[in-house]
Amino acid sequence: MNWKSMLAPYAQVVEELKVKLKGIRKQFEYESEHSPIEFITGRVKPVPSILEKAENRKIPLENIDTEIQDIAGVRVVCQFVDDIYAIVEMIRARKDLLIVEEKDYVSKKKDSGYRSYHLIIEYPVETIDGMKKLLAEIQIRTLAMNFWATNEHSLNYKYKGSIPADIKERLQKAAEAAFKLDEEMSMIKHEVQEAQRIFHRK
Amino acid sequence: MNWKSMLAPYAQVVEELKVKLKGIRKQFEYESEHSPIEFITGRVKPVPSILEKAENRKIPLENIDTEIQDIAGVRVVCQFVDDIYAIVEMIRARKDLLIVEEKDYVSKKKDSGYRSYHLIIEYPVETIDGMKKLLAEIQIRTLAMNFWATNEHSLNYKYKGSIPADIKERLQKAAEAAFKLDEEMSMIKHEVQEAQRIFHRK
Amino acid sequence: MNWKSMLAPYAQVVEELKVKLKGIRKQFEYESEHSPIEFITGRVKPVPSILEKAENRKIPLENIDTEIQDIAGVRVVCQFVDDIYAIVEMIRARKDLLIVEEKDYVSKKKDSGYRSYHLIIEYPVETIDGMKKLLAEIQIRTLAMNFWATNEHSLNYKYKGSIPADIKERLQKAAEAAFKLDEEMSMIKHEVQEAQRIFHRK
Amino acid sequence: MNWKSMLAPYAQVVEELKVKLKGIRKQFEYESEHSPIEFITGRVKPVPSILEKAENRKIPLENIDTEIQDIAGVRVVCQFVDDIYAIVEMIRARKDLLIVEEKDYVSKKKDSGYRSYHLIIEYPVETIDGMKKLLAEIQIRTLAMNFWATNEHSLNYKYKGSIPADIKERLQKAAEAAFKLDEEMSMIKHEVQEAQRIFHRK
Structure with a gap:
């Protein structure tokens, strides 16, 4: 399998999503409003991780396109818990992608303590083959x-x-300390947001 | 007029087009083929230039969105004259934009000696207002x-x-010397392209 | 005062420090070791903030070069409290800059709850005037x-x-919740670091 | 040989030189003067090319540090022939590097038609080992x-x-056409430079 050429369109999806989500951040700043987005990272899943996932889930290599949903991955990090839902709303409203699945591990955390909101989307990307x-x-x-x-994530990797x-x-x-920090921050959220509005208007 | 907020979506268009066109270049490299794209630059037209153009052409400020076509501008620079037409073909085939006008100053240069291929496109961009x-x-x-x-361009600016x-x-x-260089390069184009294919396959 | 031209060398200092500190991060990754640096940001102090500081402290404009120490500012963010001291050690050992002052608000936090380690350095930068x-x-x-x-910072700005x-x-x-999170993380630090070493060696 | 770790400091040199030379460009723009630098690229020599050069020149692997001079390479591209010498002067005046060799293939081109000015420098870089x-x-x-x-370069590679x-x-x-273009451009250089000064002052 020519992985480089197979993964190139996914790399393109990651780049485009990053530029699009960063654009949201800039627009909020221009409008002197609190941006719900603090920063964005993205990555294409490394080949060894794809192979491991395919093996564990008994996915034949010709199906990884449709059965592994996180080959292209983008992470949006925000300041406040409320921001998460604001971002989800904005992504739902976009016409340049389609949401195919939503998993809310924020209001209902995993047993491990893991919290995050996951969206699986379908994204149309132009390649040199159409x-x-x-x-x-x-x-x-x-x-x-x-x-x-x-x-x-690092620990899970170490202990397999x-x-x-x-x-x-x-x-x-x-995890409890992180949760507590999020709660305390939420208490001053309104104050901070108003302060940021003034700050950017400067 | 709040120019920052009015121009923000155009800045977003420039960023997205740059990422999309750079993606083409990378895909050619992955496939070990000569990329018709050498590099890409982009810019949002500065406000004084917008105002000057609006004045010269008697465009009321509320119409600049529809009557000034180059507020968002992207430039694709390539090695060979043939590459220009290959790029035009690829842009025509895309589904994420619509070509509304084409001007071929390559086969028919301007009196000044200016040569370039211009495309005016309509591009759908997501903003925080839809x-x-x-x-x-x-x-x-x-x-x-x-x-x-x-x-x-610099001289024109100086002498108004x-x-x-x-x-x-x-x-x-x-201009003639530049044209001559393009012609000489075209003569060895085939050789160079094949060499690049070998080069990238390495 | 031509601020753009006065601040240009400071902008250059920020760019060079960012590239140099990012280089440290990459080298740790190549060596498959835990990097004490998570990310780096930098900025040149905006002109209004410079003017405000000069006014508050009665600094004449011709002395801001020597009396305002944070016109060029770089921030290094890390995962663990111990990493802070590891970074300080590495900066002390460098030959391309000179530390002129150290303030440890980590072991001795400010009344407000603020914690950070500050270094004031003297940095030689080449400009077009030498x-x-x-x-x-x-x-x-x-x-x-x-x-x-x-x-x-946002709140302070709002309430002057x-x-x-x-x-x-x-x-x-x-601040207490943030402190608690740092403490809990320190408890698993050793485990996480070892995990990261394995992770990067992959 | 652990190439990644051996080449990491060279990658750092390339990054630092790029940031430093780009800084020159920005400073000229701030001063509303013609910048002698148009753009800058850089690369670390790929491992296969290092091995090939070492073999051709009978350089033992433990000596490549001192005997292969272009493991870290930076290219400065400018508009006019005169700019080349202006850049050489500026690099000679810097205190953060030492020139160890100069080769002027501009005034005395190679038989192949190749023209360029080469500087070999010694550059002090801070690594995690000092x-x-x-x-x-x-x-x-x-x-x-x-x-x-x-x-x-592509053709040479193809035909070994x-x-x-x-x-x-x-x-x-x-090569003659390229030379002719440089000559014609030199004829209008003075005019263009003055125009650029006006342009940036805008």
């Missing part, structure tokens, strides 16, 4: 959720999915 | 055409459109 | 400290330095 | 020289250094 509709995943989370998730009980417990405590 | 269809100009030219045009006869003459000679 | 030695500030903090400080008592209290609580 | 002095090559050329050289006589002849003609 237009293709590809799947991509958009993850939306706060700074605190992101901090926690980054660490959990079975983190020892004592470390799991500590991760839980860190 | 989807908008905006006009944009795509200029396509070779490296030699670009070199000449850059200099002519009426370049003195002797300088005009020298510019014409430079 | 080499100049300019002052710059490097702030080093964790993700949680950064999150809190960003919000406090005198935040009402009730909001101040809520900010204090948020 | 400061290192590394060699780097800076190539300076006009747009027309660059266009020609890019094509010759021995380009057939008929293609060589065509390349020579293209």
Whole structure:
């Protein structure tokens, strides 16, 4: 399989989504409003991770296009929990992509403590062989959720999915601290947003 | 008029077009083929230039959206004259934009010596106030055409459109030298393209 | 005063420091080690803020070069509290800059709850008028400290330095939550670092 | 040999030189003067090319650091032939690098038709293992020289250094056309530079 050429359109999807979501951020700044988007990252899933996922889920290689939904992945990180839902609304309203699935791990966190909002979208991308509709995943989370998730991801990788009980417990405590930080921040959110409006108007 | 907020969607169009056209270049490289695109630049027309154009052409400010076609501008620079037409074909085939006008100053150069292919397109862009269809100009030219045009532009600006006869003459000679370079390069084009294919396959 | 031309060398200092500190991050990744640097941002102080600071501190305009130390500012954000000190050590060892002052608001936080490590450095930059030695500030903090400080900064701006008592209290609580998150993360730090080493070696 | 880790400091040199030379360009623009620099590119020599050069020149692998001078390479492209010498002067005056060799293929072109000015410099770079002095090559050329050289490079690669006589002849003609374009442009250089000064002052 020529992976480079197979993954090139996915890399293009990631680049386009990043530019489009960054555009939202800039427009809020021009309007002197609080931007619900703090920053955006994106990546194409590395080939070894694709192969591992295909093997675990018994997905034949010719089906990975349709059955692995996160080959193209974009992450939107925001300041406040409310911002997550504002971003979801904005993505739902767009005409240049189609949402095919939504998973709300914010209001209903995973057992591990993981919180994030996931959207699976279908995105039309022009390639040198014509237009293709590809799947991509958009993850939306706060700074605190992101901090926690980054660490959990590294640990999960190390322990191949079975983190020892004592470390799991500590991760839980860190998740609670992250949750607490999000809650405290929400309490001053309204004040901060108004302050940012004044700030950008300067 | 709040220019920042009025021009923000045009800035977004420029960013998206740049990412999309750069994507074409990368895909050719992945396929180990000669890319017809050498590099891409883009800009939003500065406000003083918009005002000047509006005044010269008696365009009321409320109509600049529809009557000034190059507020968003993207330039595609290529190695060989043939590449220009290959790029035009690819843009015509895209489903994410609509060509509303074509001007071929390559096969029929302007009196000044200016050569370039111009496309006016209509491009749908998502803004925080919903989807908008905006006009944009795509200029396509070779490296030699670009070199000449850059200099002519500076001179035109200096002399406010009426370049003195002797300088005009020298510019014409430079235009001929640029044309000659394009012709000589076309003679070895086939060889170079094949060489690039081998090069990228490495 | 020609601000653009006066600030250009400072902008150059910011760009060079960003590239140099980002280089540290990449080298850790190549070596498959935990990078103490998560991300880097930089900015030149906006002219209105320079003028305000000069006025408040009665600094004559001809002295702002030597008396305002944060015209060029770079911020280094890291995952763990220990990383802050690792970064300070690395900056102290460099031969391409000179540290002229250190302020440790990490081990001894400000009354407001603010925590960060500040370095004032002297940096030699080549300009078109020859080499100049300019002052710059490097702030080093964790993700949680950064999150809190960003919000406090907006509020301070809104209330011109005198935040009402009730909001101040809520900010204090948020600072405690951020501190708690840093502590919990420190507990699993060793595990996460080792996991990242394995991760990057992949 | 761990190439990634061996080449990381060279990649850092390339990044720093690019930022520093781009800074020159911006400063000229701020001062509303013609910038002698049009654009800058950089690259680390790919491993296969390093190995090939080492083999051809019988350089043992432990000596490539000192005997291969272009592992880190930066290219400065300018509008006019005179700009080349202006850039050389500016690099000679810098205190953050040391020139160890100069080759002037502009006033004395190679037999192939190749024209460019080459500088070999020694550049001190901070790494996570302390400061290192590394060699780097800076190539300076006009747009027309660059266009020609890019094509010759592809052909040389294809024919492994021995380009057939008929293609060589065509390349020579293209080199003459490029030279002619540079000459014609030099004739209007003074006019264009003055125009650019006015342009940027706008």
